[in-house]
Amino acid sequence: MLLIDIDACIGCGLCEANCAFDAIHVVDGIAEVNENCTLCGACVDSCEVGALKIEGIDREEKDDLSTWSGIWVYAEYRHGRIAPVTHELLGVGRKLADLKKVPLSAVLLTDKAGDVPAQLVSYGADKVYVVEDQTLAQFTDEAYGNALEDLARQYKPEVILAGATAIGRSFIPRVATSLKTGLTADCTQLDIQQEDGALLQTRPAFGGNIMATIASSKTRPQMATVRPLVMKANVPDPARQGEVIHCTIAPERLVSRVKVRNFVALEGDQVNLNEADIVVSGGRGLDGEKGFQLIAELAQLLDGAVAASRAAVDSGWMPYPHQVGQTGKTVSPKVYIACGISGAIQHLVGMQSSDTIVAINRDPHAPIFDVATYGVVGDVFEILPKLIEKIKQARSA
Amino acid sequence: MDYFLTEEQQMIVDLSRQIADELIIPQRAALDESEEFPRDILDAVAKADLFGIYIPEEYGGFGAGTFEIVLALEQFGRGCVGVATAFAASALGAFPIMISGSEEMKQKYLPDIATGVKKAAFALTEANAGSDASGIQTTAVLDGDEWVLNGTKQWITNAGEAKIYTVIAITDRSKGPRGASMFVVEDTDPGFSYGVKEKKLGIRASSTRELIFKDCRIPKDRLIGRQGTGFITVMKTLDKSRPGIAILGVGLGQAALDEAVTYAKQRVQFGKPIISFQAVQHMLADMAIQLEAARALVYAAAKHIDAHPKDMSKASSMCKVFATDMAMKVTVDAVQVLGGYGYMRDYPVEKMMRDAKILQIYEGTNQIQRNVIGQELNKEYT
Amino acid sequence: MKIIVCIKQVPDAKDVRLDPKTNTLSREGVQSIINPYDRHALEEAVRLKEKHGGTVIVLTMGPPQAAEILRESVSCGADEAVLVSDRAFAGADTLATTYTLSQAIKKIGGADLILCGKQAIDGDTAQVGPGLAVRMDIPYVTCIRRIVEASDKAFVVERLMDDGYDEVEVTLPALFTVVKEINEPRLPSLKGKMKAKKLAITTLTAADIDADTAQLGLKGSPTWVVKVFAPQLKGDRTMIEGTVQEQVDQLAEKLMEWC
Numbered sequence A: 001m002l003l004i005d006i007d008a009c010i011g012c013g014l015c016e017a018n019c020a021f022d023a024i025h026v027v028d029g030i031a032e033v034n035e036n037c038t039l040c041g042a043c044v045d046s047c048e049v050g051a052l053k054i055e056g057i058d059r060e061e062k063d064d065l066s067t068w069s070g071i072w073v074y075a076e077y078r079h080g081r082i083a084p085v086t087h088e089l090l091g092v093g094r095k096l097a098d099l100k101k102v103p104l105s106a107v108l109l110t111d112k113a114g115d116v117p118a119q120l121v122s123y124g125a126d127k128v129y130v131v132e133d134q135t136l137a138q139f140t141d142e143a144y145g146n147a148l149e150d151l152a153r154q155y156k157p158e159v160i161l162a163g164a165t166a167i168g169r170s171f172i173p174r175v176a177t178s179l180k181t182g183l184t185a186d187c188t189q190l191d192i193q194q195e196d197g198a199l200l201q202t203r204p205a206f207g208g209n210i211m212a213t214i215a216s217s218k219t220r221p222q223m224a225t226v227r228p229l230v231m232k233a234n235v236p237d238p239a240r241q242g243e244v245i246h247c248t249i250a251p252e253r254l255v256s257r258v259k260v261r262n263f264v265a266l267e268g269d270q271v272n273l274n275e276a277d278i279v280v281s282g283g284r285g286l287d288g289e290k291g292f293q294l295i296a297e298l299a300q301l302l303d304g305a306v307a308a309s310r311a312a313v314d315s316g317w318m319p320y321p322h323q324v325g326q327t328g329k330t331v332s333p334k335v336y337i338a339c340g341i342s343g344a345i346q347h348l349v350g351m352q353s354s355d356t357i358v359a360i361n362r363d364p365h366a367p368i369f370d371v372a373t374y375g376v377v378g379d380v381f382e383i384l385p386k387l388i389e390k391i392k393q394a395r396s397a
Numbered sequence B: 001m002d003y004f005l006t007e008e009q010q011m012i013v014d015l016s017r018q019i020a021d022e023l024i025i026p027q028r029a030a031l032d033e034s035e036e037f038p039r040d041i042l043d044a045v046a047k048a049d050l051f052g053i054y055i056p057e058e059y060g061g062f063g064a065g066t067f068e069i070v071l072a073l074e075q076f077g078r079g080c081v082g083v084a085t086a087f088a089a090s091a092l093g094a095f096p097i098m099i100s101g102s103e104e105m106k107q108k109y110l111p112d113i114a115t116g117v118k119k120a121a122f123a124l125t126e127a128n129a130g131s132d133a134s135g136i137q138t139t140a141v142l143d144g145d146e147w148v149l150n151g152t153k154q155w156i157t158n159a160g161e162a163k164i165y166t167v168i169a170i171t172d173r174s175k176g177p178r179g180a181s182m183f184v185v186e187d188t189d190p191g192f193s194y195g196v197k198e199k200k201l202g203i204r205a206s207s208t209r210e211l212i213f214k215d216c217r218i219p220k221d222r223l224i225g226r227q228g229t230g231f232i233t234v235m236k237t238l239d240k241s242r243p244g245i246a247i248l249g250v251g252l253g254q255a256a257l258d259e260a261v262t263y264a265k266q267r268v269q270f271g272k273p274i275i276s277f278q279a280v281q282h283m284l285a286d287m288a289i290q291l292e293a294a295r296a297l298v299y300a301a302a303k304h305i306d307a308h309p310k311d312m313s314k315a316s317s318m319c320k321v322f323a324t325d326m327a328m329k330v331t332v333d334a335v336q337v338l339g340g341y342g343y344m345r346d347y348p349v350e351k352m353m354r355d356a357k358i359l360q361i362y363e364g365t366n367q368i369q370r371n372v373i374g375q376e377l378n379k380e381y382t
Numbered sequence C: 001m002k003i004i005v006c007i008k009q010v011p012d013a014k015d016v017r018l019d020p021k022t023n024t025l026s027r028e029g030v031q032s033i034i035n036p037y038d039r040h041a042l043e044e045a046v047r048l049k050e051k052h053g054g055t056v057i058v059l060t061m062g063p064p065q066a067a068e069i070l071r072e073s074v075s076c077g078a079d080e081a082v083l084v085s086d087r088a089f090a091g092a093d094t095l096a097t098t099y100t101l102s103q104a105i106k107k108i109g110g111a112d113l114i115l116c117g118k119q120a121i122d123g124d125t126a127q128v129g130p131g132l133a134v135r136m137d138i139p140y141v142t143c144i145r146r147i148v149e150a151s152d153k154a155f156v157v158e159r160l161m162d163d164g165y166d167e168v169e170v171t172l173p174a175l176f177t178v179v180k181e182i183n184e185p186r187l188p189s190l191k192g193k194m195k196a197k198k199l200a201i202t203t204l205t206a207a208d209i210d211a212d213t214a215q216l217g218l219k220g221s222p223t224w225v226v227k228v229f230a231p232q233l234k235g236d237r238t239m240i241e242g243t244v245q246e247q248v249d250q251l252a253e254k255l256m257e258w259c
Helices: A014-018 A042-046 A084-100 A116-122 A141-155 A166-179 A289-301 A310-314 A380-396 B007-034 B039-047 B066-079 B081-100 B103-115 B173-179 B230-266 B278-307 B313-343 B349-359 B366-380 C036-052 C064-075 C094-107 C128-136 C190-198 C244-258
Strands: A002-004 A024-027 A030-033 A052-054 A071-075 A104-110 A127-132 A159-163 A183-187 A189-192 A199-205 A210-215 A222-226 A243-247 A258-265 A278-282 A305-308 A335-339 A356-361 A374-377 B120-123 B139-143 B146-157 B164-170 B180-186 B192-197 B208-219 C002-006 C009-011 C032-034 C055-061 C080-084 C113-117 C140-150 C154-161 C164-171 C174-178 C202-204 C224-229
Touching: A002 A030, A014 A024, A014 A042, A042 A052, A042 C224, A071 A084, A084 A104, A084 A159, A084 A189, A084 A222, A104 A116, A104 A141, A116 A127, A116 A243, A127 A141, A141 A166, A141 C140, A159 A166, A166 A183, A166 A222, A166 C094, A166 C128, A166 C140, A166 C154, A183 A199, A199 A222, A258 C154, A278 A289, A289 A305, A289 A335, A289 A380, A305 A310, A335 C244, A356 A380, A356 C244, A374 C244, A380 C244, B007 B039, B007 B066, B007 B081, B007 B349, B007 C190, B039 B081, B066 B081, B066 B230, B066 B278, B081 B103, B081 B120, B081 B146, B081 B164, B081 B180, B081 B230, B081 B349, B103 B164, B120 B146, B146 B164, B146 B180, B164 B208, B164 B230, B173 B180, B180 B208, B180 B230, B230 B278, B230 B313, B230 B349, B278 B313, B313 B349, B313 B366, C002 C036, C002 C128, C009 C064, C032 C036, C032 C064, C036 C055, C036 C113, C036 C140, C036 C174, C055 C064, C055 C094, C064 C080, C064 C190, C080 C094, C094 C128, C113 C128, C128 C140, C128 C174, C140 C164, C154 C174
Parallel strands: A071 A104, A071 A159, A104 A127, A127 A243, A159 A222, A183 A222, A278 A305, A278 A335, A335 A356, A356 A374, B120 B164, C002 C055, C002 C113, C055 C080, C080 C202, C113 C174, C140 C174
Antiparallel strands: A002 A052, A024 A030, A189 A199, A199 A210, A210 C224, A258 C164, B139 B146, B139 B164, B146 B208, B164 B180, B192 B208, C009 C032, C140 C154, C154 C164
């Protein structure tokens, strides 16, 4: 718990100002903590007189951590396709590995590896651990999780990274729990701490309104899932050489109590929202399915994906897989074009990490403009048709 | 103001408020525009057990009184008077059975009304029988084991949506006021049909249609109470239901005041929020005073009715007149506070103003209510 | 069928706005609510109970005031409620949380089915559901959008993937995490509210669940927060002004440059 040294506290209020959880207040000149406290430690760092301390952190290293070495990336491969986030992970993994002067490895779990290992090498992997088994034809948490867990126990990497995709966020927690190690979800930044080489994992927290840097360096491996489209992939180098290590996993470890019977591809647009560089998104202001035809047309023109606010999904104008925001998907494309979206906090948390945000809205006071890079005050029904027309003209010229 | 509600009463308020905020308010503008009957909302109200508030426990309800219905209706009225009217009309349709029906009849109809599986409706008004109920022309004639109904009821709320109709008809014209009787008609009865849906100024989410009886044959035991007691049942029903209309005025007035104050705080003119101008402050203050006085009167009348079921008329009429006249005034003033914006459909207050008008008209015009109050005074002072 | 629904009390994000000047959350009047995803998990559990019979138990780990969301769940159809509460749980990360929850579930005799929301809107980790299943050694399926078939022995469900959905079969006991597409949660009922008011909530402490204290709270958490900071402010936004055509021209130019 948070300990407050009342003799040292000068009631300056710095802790109160730095608390993201409304958990510490200065009452009668002394800081007081309430039950909202999450022990995040922000106040401890902010206190200039050393009056605050979090009790109970005397972490012991359980075993010899030095035997764990190397950076691993889980190479997500599904339906004959490497998920683009894999390349991004190899990009950031390469940097971390170079900083630590250790090899970067990719782990591929599949029924048929083909030339995928070579591709992973070309994107920066030094080694590729391949498990090729018929039971891995379809993704199941148990088989994939056990395979990665067993490989990790055998080869002892210090870091395992995976994409914060449907697959990564489903089975990586299984691996972390089995290994009794730390896992940080949906990171947007990864660094190495200079003093001890620990992996620093930064992620948005509390609805994206604060950033938290998390460490888990007293256990191994240090694990993180990483938000797609945030890290930069390296340009593939076909000449790059690497080692491919074929591994076998005990058959009983590849048994799953969950069986995949059937796969149904996403209807409508074929662009995966999580992987799109351009996202065109519509909200209540589009006033119906007709409005979304404009969104779809612009998205198609820009080779982007279609997204929608919760209001639009709840009104039945777009299916749920397109919903961006707190109860939908979190995206961070290069360009996010928000049309007729007022920008409720629940929506903003799902898209505010986009590189560039363009907002088109009738109401100049709409909160969406607070996060926009470019704002256009106007009627979407006037602007979108003209915009589509203009781009078409320019393209054909 | 704190009206010292019991825990159970507070639960009814909380639940109804949640329905108003989460279901009614987000849909009210669309329902007003499309004039669609709010089936989904009423289904949710049913699932929340609220159709059963006023039904006795032995018939599957909560056995609560007029005051508890008033608490629920206040929240629904704050959401949308159209939706609230659909809910209230089912209670109005059920009251004749509760007041005068036989044990068998109660067993047969009240449980389904309590669960909301079936909605009820009340049929009094005709083309020539509005404020003067003696103009009723619909007749019921006993033919063997069946009553045969002929005639047309007009402006019946919930018509076409309800499954159970309580209908007044003349059974013996020679007996004058003692010649009318009430019946239960079911939606599937032969010879029973509906007229076209009326186009209204307000409460457009509620369904208002004619009931048409052409040799409509119903079993003998559908007579509510004894033959010739129809008017007495009607009067008791309306005495009991009027606080429900009054409270719609209070809910609506509250909604209008909320919009007006919120707007007045945001709207800046001459460099200041308009709430800082005394002219606006005084309007808002008058709205608030009238509203709270109406609420206090309706609550008091509802509690009086629950405690003194034989002495309902005056209290019931007084609260109906006061609260609905207040609603008209407060909604008009809310439009005024919002100015040009208030007149636009982008803001909810113009709908509130349109909805308010019916409250002064239906379930006895406010002029008729004053007659009732006057007659009661005349009696009291003899 | 015995169904346990794991729920969490979170701050309500409704009406909260980002202060563009300080880029912090304006927390005024923010209330605590049931994590929105968990309401869908509860609704699905109640629907299963209504269709197949059984009991729905809601379980939460949190401070004493989290009892509020348990009562709310009972008013929406849950039968029993269990609160796991102890100072020793404070500062728990997902690993410590799954340990605590699994001990509590073992204490109350396990379940045929455990339902969780996909993730909590305050932490957004989506790790507790899968982790809990591993602790219980039962299969799990994340992000389910529909239950296709249900029996006492096995379920067929649709799980949402990035490129569509998989239809999967799973034997019981099992754990599912649900997305909001799965159903529309009901409002409380008056009978439910009355039941919730009278309900005795079972409260379990660290000692009650026979917990190994080294695995609880901050101590049992391999991750810790090194620092918390405000996200970098975006560069000043540019408003594209002018007539509609001028706005469109400028915007088109920018878009073609980027895309």
